[in-house]
Amino acid sequence: MSERGMLSRLAESLFWIGRYIERADDTARIVDSYVHRMVEDPFNDESATCRSLFSILGIEVENQRLRTGETLQTIVYDIENPNSIAGALNGAYENARRSRDYISSEMWVALNTTRNELPKREKRSRDFGPATYLSYVRERTSLLAGLTDATLSHDDGWRFLVLGRNLERIDMTARLLRGRVVSEENAPDWMAFLRASGAMEAFMRNTREINDANGVAAFLMLDRLFPRSVLYSLNLADECLVEIQPVGQRISSGDAARQALARARGTLEFIDPRQLIDQLPELLEMLEATCFRVTDAVTDRYFRHEDAVVWNIEEGL
Amino acid sequence: MGVVFEEDASGAWNEMFSSPGQPRPIYERLLADINAYQPQELRLRSEQLARTFIDRGVTFAHSGEERPFPLDLVPRILGALEWDRLARGIAQRVRALEAFLADVYGEGRIFDEALMPRRVITSSPHYCRAAFGITPPNGVRIAVAGIDLIRDEHGNFCVLEDNVRIPSGVSYVIENRRAMTQAFSALFSDHRVHPVDSYPSRLFAALLAAAPAKALEPVIVVLSPGVFNAAYFEHVLLARMMGVELVEGRDLVCRSNHVYMRTTNGERAVHVIYRRVDDDWLDPLQFRPDTVIGVAGLVNAARAGNVVISNGIGNGVADDKLIYTYVPEFIRFYLGEKPLLDNVETHRLDDDEVRAEVLGQLARYVIKPVDGSGGKGIVIGPRATTTELKALHKAISAAPRNFIAQRPVALSTHPTFVGEGIAPRHIDLRPFAVNDGEDVWVLPGGLTRVALGEGELIVNSSRGGGSKDTWVLNDESIPFRGAVPPASARSRRYAGPPRQNDEYIFEQGEQ
Known part of the structure; x- marks a missing residue:
């Protein structure tokens, strides 16, 4: 498919646009499921719940009492933090600025107006709670995902974006499940997870047992048709890589990214779904490592810049 | 109405x-x-x-x-x-x-x-x-x-x-x-x-x-200093509307007097660079050595006709x-x-006679530095203060080549x-x-x-x-x-x- 390739810098920007938009979306979904719990559950331990939320998102916090307000500030509104929702959208915007000649103008306008709108939404959510902010973010990320698929040519640039999106999705789903595994009583229940993944209806249509933890985990990990399941995203990421690699190579060039994906897919393909819950901790760890490895390998192979040139300026004699 | x-x-x-x-x-x-x-x-x-x-x-x-x-x-x-x-x-x-x-x-x-x-x-x-x-x-x-x-x-x-x-x-x-x-x-x-x-x-x-002439299918790029440049929007617009790549210095590399851009599929030759980078920043080998905005070797590649x-x-x-x-x-x-x-009626200040005349009645002229752009350094005589005019008088006398005088x-x-x-x-x-x-x-x-x-x-x-x-x-x-x-x-x-x-x-x- 790809004979000429595309600018490495551009490919990298698109990859990160994919990741950041997905990160904003997923973070909004996760925070939403927690907010429910924080607000609705009278026996909720505020500090522990916040801690669990931080650990899911991979943010280290000091050993102190955590408050909901500050937690939301860090995870939702803090534009300086690339793991927060505002920070992720800003990251997508910064990368879009660098690839503005490539992405469609509709995508650019959508991202630009979203970023301009965030401070207003933040102000409003201070009076009305974070739910409106979160739903705005989910609406906009859906719009952006739709525009990505409907207004970009499905060429290598688009594939890098979709690759980024799916790696982030795997990573976030793994984190979500891990929150449940690690601190059972402070994380939302399984149903909230399904809701957070937008998978409630899809799951219910397939099963009658709503409190079956193993069933929920298996659905989020292994379902072949649900687009947010881990296996589905792994397959999609691999398809992108297959199409990105240069044509005409009869012998594979030893693609480290595909190798890492293949390992993860192999493990998930042949697992016994009924035993899934027991192996979940190791599987989730493996998935997080896979995402790291794939990102490294793709960066290495496709985004490689030469090291920045540094000139030694010699002093005059 | x-x-x-x-x-x-x-x-x-x-x-x-x-x-x-x-x-x-x-x-x-x-x-x-x-x-x-x-x-x-x-x-x-x-x-x-x-x-x-x-x-x-x-x-x-x-x-x-x-x-x-x-x-x-x-x-x-x-x-x-x-x-x-x-x-x-x-x-x-x-x-x-x-x-x-x-x-x-x-x-x-x-x-x-x-x-x-x-x-x-x-x-x-x-x-x-x-x-x-x-x-x-x-x-x-x-x-x-x-x-x-x-x-x-x-x-x-x-x-x-x-x-x-x-x-x-x-x-x-x-x-x-x-x-x-x-x-x-x-x-x-x-x-x-x-x-x-x-x-x-x-x-x-x-x-x-x-x-x-030797480029059979010429590859054209727009070279921009990057997103922090005042005119970045324009660089994007032109690249997009011409359907060519918008590159930054780090996307390009010179080798044996040829210029290439780095792509996901290796390096690709470039033949025409519509550059929106000033001379000074274009090539650290020829101009300012302390910049990484440009591409080392670019000027020689141009001289070689590639x-x-x-x-x-x-x-x-x-x-x-x-x-x-x-x-x-x-x-x-x-x-x-x-x-x-x-x-516009303009006076050359490197001419001694002309300069003497202009300096005698500075407040009647607009004085511009010869290499200014963006309105920088322009003094409109009729609106200038005495202090400004004095400073200007000194500057012109010191370096007459650097200024011109125009009728307002x-x-x-x-x-x-x-x-x-x-x-x-x-x-x-x-x-x-x-x-x-x-x-x-x-x-x-x-x-x-x-x-x-x-x-x-x-x-x-x-x-x-x-x-x-x-x-x-x-x-x-x-x-x-x-x-x-x-x-x-x-x-x-x-x-x-x-x-x-x-x-x-x-x-x-x-x-």
Whole structure:
């Protein structure tokens, strides 16, 4: 498919646009499921719940009492933090600025107006709670995902974006499940997870047992048709890589990214779904490592810049 | 009648009215259209225009902040006849500047003829020795020129300065038109306005024509300093509309005098670089060694003929305001033509007599540094304080080569929407010319910049200026031409002064 390739810098920007938009979306979904719990559950331990939320998102916090307000500030509104929702959208915007000649103008306008709108939404959510902010973010990320698929040519640039999106999705789903595994009583229940993944209806249509933890985990990990399941995203990421690699190579060039994906897919393909819950901790760890490895390998192979040139300026004699 | 037009008391030429309340014929229709709007409605549309620009990210960076370039509601109109004359004058000027650049970076005939002392060139801050001997394949060093024009008190257009390095602003011409046709579509059905959207394809064709002959399928890129550059939006727009890659220095690499861009599938050769990076930053091997914005080895690759840098390096010498004073002579000398556009009356301060006279009455002149751009360093004598004038006196005496003196011209005014109503504001005009080596095409209209402060004379965007959509009306009685030069000039275009045994030049002449 790809004979000429595309600018490495551009490919990298698109990859990160994919990741950041997905990160904003997923973070909004996760925070939403927690907010429910924080607000609705009278026996909720505020500090522990916040801690669990931080650990899911991979943010280290000091050993102190955590408050909901500050937690939301860090995870939702803090534009300086690339793991927060505002920070992720800003990251997508910064990368879009660098690839503005490539992405469609509709995508650019959508991202630009979203970023301009965030401070207003933040102000409003201070009076009305974070739910409106979160739903705005989910609406906009859906719009952006739709525009990505409907207004970009499905060429290598688009594939890098979709690759980024799916790696982030795997990573976030793994984190979500891990929150449940690690601190059972402070994380939302399984149903909230399904809701957070937008998978409630899809799951219910397939099963009658709503409190079956193993069933929920298996659905989020292994379902072949649900687009947010881990296996589905792994397959999609691999398809992108297959199409990105240069044509005409009869012998594979030893693609480290595909190798890492293949390992993860192999493990998930042949697992016994009924035993899934027991192996979940190791599987989730493996998935997080896979995402790291794939990102490294793709960066290495496709985004490689030469090291920045540094000139030694010699002093005059 | 809804809108009140504030009267013009400045003594400058008013573009719309010949006398208070009496519109010039070309503006009659527009005036009637505008009067049909209520002031409130205009304000609403003005806000809507600003919003469109912010949403679309049509901004320029100023002191680290992205700002929209304010677009005024009231368009500026140029008649077909007047435009035809302007376009021919601009094209003539570009041809003369091409010939001049070819000469100073080549044979130096102008010095032999003693039309200009050699020291004027060698002392120019933008004269670039590295450019000597780099001959562009189709002779074009000025693919894009922005010639700044003003209209004086008597209604005559004259040239204020030449910009043949990296003139910017054309993106606003395109975006302004797009915004205006959306917000005021009715105006356009009442007027036959020349479209402006063919600019990118003209530029693309010119860049393609500039490619080295050995490049069978030339690859063109736009080289930008990156997202923090004030004109980044324009770089994006041009790259996108031409369908070429927008690259930064780090995307390019030079090897054995060839230039490549780094792609996901290895390196790909590049043949024409439309660069929006200043000479100084372009190549650390030739210019500033402490920069990583550019590409090491670029100039040598150009010298080897493997890549074309457009606009050419060293073009800045033609923008030098002391050299500007010689342009009418260039036109006579290189083209054998009479200048169609005059300069603003300008005095060369490196001449002792002239300098003594100017220094004696500094408050009567506008003093400009020869290498300033963006309105930097300009002192308007009649408005300057005694302290300012004293400092200026000292600066000029110390380095007379660095300044020129001009007669203060009251820039023409144009009714402009300013919050409460419509009031006259000073304007200029920057038309854009594209040279493909065969012909110099001038984009109909160009960028009209408007100084939004009352009485303000400096129109640059960095000084809080705005812009106007600029209309060239189509009159079918006048054949609309991209300014074709008279036949006598064709034989000597772009290739510099005729030389013997130069096949290239004679081939051009016989077409």
